[in-house]
Amino acid sequence: MNILAESDNYMIVNEYEIVMLIIKASQKKIVIGDFYGDPDIGIISEDETVCAMAGCGVILYFIKEPFTEWEYHKSNSQWIEWGREVGKEIWVDNIRFINTKTIEILTENKEKIILNI
Numbered sequence: 562m563n564i565l566a567e568s569d570n571y572m573i574v575n576e577y578e579i580v581m582l583i584i585k586a587s588q589k590k591i592v593i594g595d596f597y598g599d600p601d602i603g604i605i606s607e608d609e610t611v612c613a614m615a616g617c618g619v620i621l622y623f624i625k626e627p628f629t630e631w632e633y634h635k636s637n638s639q640w641i642e643w644g645r646e647v648g649k650e651i652w653v654d655n656i657r658f659i660n661t662k663t664i665e666i667l668t669e670n671k672e673k674i675i676l677n678i
Contacts, residue, residue, distance in 0.1 A: 571609060580594035601654075611624060611678065613658075617653075621640060621664065
């Protein structure tokens with residue numbers, strides 16, 4: 562397993578193309594994403610309410626009960642996807658939280674995009 566990000570209470574890890582959130586206290590693993598070509602980056606907000614992972618697009622996952630596992634082609638209030646639509650994929654070089662409600666995305670073309678959560 563590859564550690565993408567870690568905070569006091571959580572870790573974001575990936576194995577092959579699957580991304581998991583690990584709740585440290587219980588060691589519970591929750592699938593929070595799947596990336597073509599593996600994810601490159603993972604981050605956790607300072608207040609531990611949301612995490613993001615990126616590679617081929619971005620998945621934002623809200624760290625809260627009921628911890629619904631991510632699934633392809635499903636919409637859910639637990640996560641938001643960006644830049645992952647088939648045929649319109651956007652490759653991401655970097656992501657960072659500006660604050661807990663805003664994320665900055667740097668694409669492979671060096672374009673900066675601001676996403677309000």
